[in-house]
Amino acid sequence: MRPPAGYALLGYAVRFPGAADVDEFWRLLRDGRDAVSEVPADRWDADEFFDPDPDAPGKMVARRAGFIDDVAGFDASFFGVSTREAEFMDPQHRLMLETTWSAVEHAGIAPSALAGTQTGVFMGLSTHEFGGMLIRLCSLEDIDFYSGTGISGAAGAGRISYRLGLQGPALVVDTACSSSLVAIHQACQALNAGDCDLALVGGVNVILTPIPMVNFSRARMLAPDGRCKTFDAAADGYVRGEGCGVVVLKRIDDAMRDGDRIRAIIRGSAVNSDGASGGLTVPNGVAQQRVITEALRRAGVAPGEVDYLEAHGTGTSLGDPIEVRAVGAVFGDGRDHNRPLLIGSVKTNIGHLEAAAGIAGVIKVALALEHEVLPQHLHFSRPSPHIPWDRLPVRVLDRATPWARTARPRVAGVSAFGFSGTNAHVILEEPPVTDSAAAIPAGGGHWILPLSARTPESLAQLASRYRDWLEAHPDAALADVCGTAGSARSHFEHRAALVVDSRGRARRLLRALREDRPAPGLVRGVCGDRPKTAWLFGGQGCQFPGMAKALFDTEPVFRETVARCAGVLDRVLTRPLLDVLFDARPGSEKALNDTAFAQPALFAVAMGLARLWQSWGIEPDAVLGHSVGQYAAACVAGVLGIDDGARLIAERGRLFGQLPAGGRMLAVFADADRVEEYAAGFPGLSVAAYNGASTVLSGPADELQQVVTWCASVASAPSSLEAAVRCEWLDTSHAFHSALIDPALDEFERFADNFEYSSPRLVLVCNRTGEGLGRQARLDAQYWRRHARQPVRFADSVGTLAQIGCTVLMELQ
Incomplete structure (x- = not known):
């Protein structure tokens, strides 16, 4: 099987006749339904304009077309569009x-994540009926700025870039019926040239006035019965349709690197013109052959490898035979006569969407690849006598046909031919098989399902849609649903978080949210401005065997980060770090409490947690570490790379672990001044940390024991009205931040001098001074020496976070 090449189709969306979304579109195709209907009353009076005589002035021969529901509906406030602009x-x-x-x-x-990126917009748009309506219905006094931008074709693409903050190309393509397929071709060219890294590509068409229908009737283009009978003997014209389809494209290598779900691959495309044909609107079979041949050449695909052709297939007695002959001439080359090319056209389901016709065909093929079924081509009962079927290696899909994966990649072509002569062809291939099941754990546990909307009413509606979707997709993994809702959706002001452990619980909480009822596990709120967030990294003493094992087993980002730190230290530590960290045997805590292992273990877990939160789109505005936690904080702030941070903390742990035993640390829960006053009588003691509620002393164990005795004796003094002072021994191997570590400081500083330190990219609160360090600060080896020896001013550091406006504090340990 050849390696993937081309452009990855990552996602799509539609508003088509009979289909408000892609799920409804697939059901329409699967069920073989025709969504064409009579002209709705909100467009025009069908009786007034109908006349079976195509020569009748101001009349049309057809009463039917493909219409979407609520063409005037638009959630203007969602996109920040004023009422006047929307009108x-x-x-x-x-x-x-x-x-x-x-x-x-x-x-x-998440659409909001595209702001500031090199994302391009390529849209096919060729009709301007709304502009004609404005000219007829508005007076000169009604004209303002929005009446210009509202009808400009260029503004259709530009507004998407403006609203989403996209910085790639934004352009509209008008080649009539081939517009959206030419837009795909242009988007692929831009991706290849590096003009953009992601492309939003589509086409749109709306039927608002009877004028084009009258025009096409006079030109004998329309099927009087409103049925698109492509390739059939009864083919007598095309059926207009409206709608919009959009796909998201990315370079295949980038998509595979980023782990994106790929729904189809665009292997190649080509565009040409009919040139001097039999007339401006007369198809040119030779030109069609050439454009298909060129697309195959660029795709590196042999004609005989193509299984299916989504034909232009408008249902005209002139165009259909020309197209099928051209198709047979190209795809018959090297084809096994027992494996004819299967052909069909989505126009038999939804009509001819004109500028959106090509994108409708592409999305139909992508859905067929995904569902492994080629849908039935409708209204085909008697093959056209104008097509030499017995001499052409093609077969019309008069019934749905399985299209399962085999050893050979499934390949399809999509054609679109503009009535002014511009032809386009695109080759699509099935996506590579990937194992994405391990991306999010599917087993037991709890997940958060986050929902948000612009208004409370919209939030309730969203909950209802999620509930309906879960019921309609019983095989969908709940973990995947929650993961997508959290990381692949933009988040708005009105929010809800649902703690779920089963589909049943999710449905119950969604119903409670929809009905505005309280329920355990359902939290609602309103988020205004984004809160300022600080991440806090703990110090030594919080480690335990098996720490973070569940995260290591279930979260790839966490696992990769911790394993990376362990790999860096393979030749530094005396035992593999992962063995020490996850050893759950009795007595295993002894090794992990050894500061030579405890310090790098805490660093690895802290960095794993940081990278995991960052992978979920959460970034801090400030970071702070308590003692050894400052190393992880410095790495998150960009001062050090993760590999250098691991080496530095490991050497710190090694040097301090070689110091003689005998020192301990004690937390005294009393006013700092009082603790300092009493400790001053013991020359070997140092204040190691000012934590606010407690003050930590560090030094010789015998001197600290006297402090313990003093704490207990406070309440027993004859004149005392005080309770005993609470104190707690800390579970550390050495007396950190005291004179007992002085013998290791010179060597540690020399080692720390081997690294390059960058200025912090975000606020790094120095736990030695309690002050914030900004982009102008320079850290060096002496900084880390002082940091190891001087006391941690944690209370002052937290006060600094409050002063700079941090309202959300996340402890990562």
């Missing part, structure tokens, strides 16, 4: 905005 926006622009948003989410990307 003047072409409904095509509105559809493109909404469908693009849905396509990005379908690709597993």
Whole structure:
């Protein structure tokens, strides 16, 4: 099997006749339904404009077309669009905005995450009926700024880039019926050239006035019965349709590197023109052969490898025979006569979407690849006598046909031919098989399902949609649903978090949210401005055997980070760090409490937690570490790389672990001044930490024991009205931050001088001074020497976080 090449199709979204989303579109295709309907009353009076005579002035021969529901509907406030601007926006622009948003989410990307990225927008748009309506219905006094941007084709793509903050190319393609397929071609070219790293590609068409239908009737283009009978003997014209489809494209190598879900691969594409054919709107079979041949060449695909062709197939007695002959001439080369090319056209289901026709065909093929079924081609009962079927290696899909994976990649072509002569062809291939099941654990446990919306009413509606979706998809993994809701959705002001452990519980909590009822495990709130967040990394003493083992087993990012730290230290430590960290045998805590292992173990776990939160899109505004926790804080702030941080903390642990035993640390829960006053009588003692509620003393064990005796004796004094002072021994191997570690400081400073230190990229609170260090601060080996010896001013450091406005403090340990 050849290696993947081309462009990855990551996601898609649609608003098509009979289908408000991709799930409904697939059901429509699977069930073989025709979504064409009579002209709705909100467009025009079908009786007034109907006349079976194509020469009747101002009349049309067809009463039917493919219409979407609520073409005027638009959630303007969601996109920050004023009422006045929305009134003047072409409904095509509105559809493109909404469908693009849905396509990005379908690709597993939070739309808000694209702001500032090299993402391009390529949209096919060729009709401007809304502009004609404005001219007829508005007076000169009604004209303002929005009446210009609302009908400009360029603004349709530009508004998407503006609203999402995209910085790649933004352009509209108008080649009539081939517009959206040419847009795909242009997007692939831009991805290849590096003009963008992600491309949002689509097409749109809306039917608002009877004028084009009258025009096409006079041109004898429309099927009078409103049925698209492509390739059939009864083919007598095309059926107009409206809608919007958008896909998300990315370079295949980038998509595989980033672990994206790939739904299909665009192997190659080509565009050309009919040139001097039999007439401006007359198809040119030779040009069609050439464009298909070129697309195959660029894709590196032999004609005989293609299983299926999504034909342009408009249902005209002139165009269909020309296309099938061209198809047979190209795809018959080298084809096994027992394996004819299967052909069909989505136009028999939803009509001809004109500028959106090509994208509709591409999405149909992507869905067929995913569901492993080629849908039935409708309205085909008597093969057209104008097509020499017996001499062409093609077969119309008059019934749904399985399309399962085999040893050979499944390949399809999609054609779109513009009535002004621009032809386009795209080759699609099935995505590579990947094992994504291990990405999110599917076993037991609890997950958070986060939902958000612009308004409370919208949040309730969202809960209802999630509940319906869970019921309609019983095989979907709850962990995947929660993961997507958290990392692949933009988050808005009105929020809810549901703690779930089963699908049943999820449905119950979603119902409670929809009905605005309280329930255990359901938390609601309103988020205004983004809170300022600080991450806190703990110090030695909080380690225990098996620490973070469950995270290591279930979270790939955490596992990779901890394993990376352990790998860096393989030749530094006397035992593999992972063996010490996860050894759960009796007595194993002795090794982990050895500071030579405890310090690098705490660092590895802290960095694993930091990278895990960052992979979920959570970043701190400030970081703070308590004693050895400052090393992880410095790495998150960008002062050190993770590998250098692991080496530095490991050497610190090794040097301090070689010091003689006999020192201990004691937390005294009393006013710091009082503790300092009493400790001053013991020359070997040092204050190791000012924690606020407690003050930690460090030094010789015998002197600390006298402090313990003093603490207990306070309440027993004859004139005392005080209770005994509480104190607690800390579980450490040495007397850190005291004179007992002085013998190791010179060597430690020399080792620390081997590294390069960058300025912090975010606020790093120095736990030695309690002050914030900004981008101008320079850390060096002497900084880490002083940090090891001088007391931790944790209370002052937390006070600094409060002063700079941090309202959310996350402890990572």
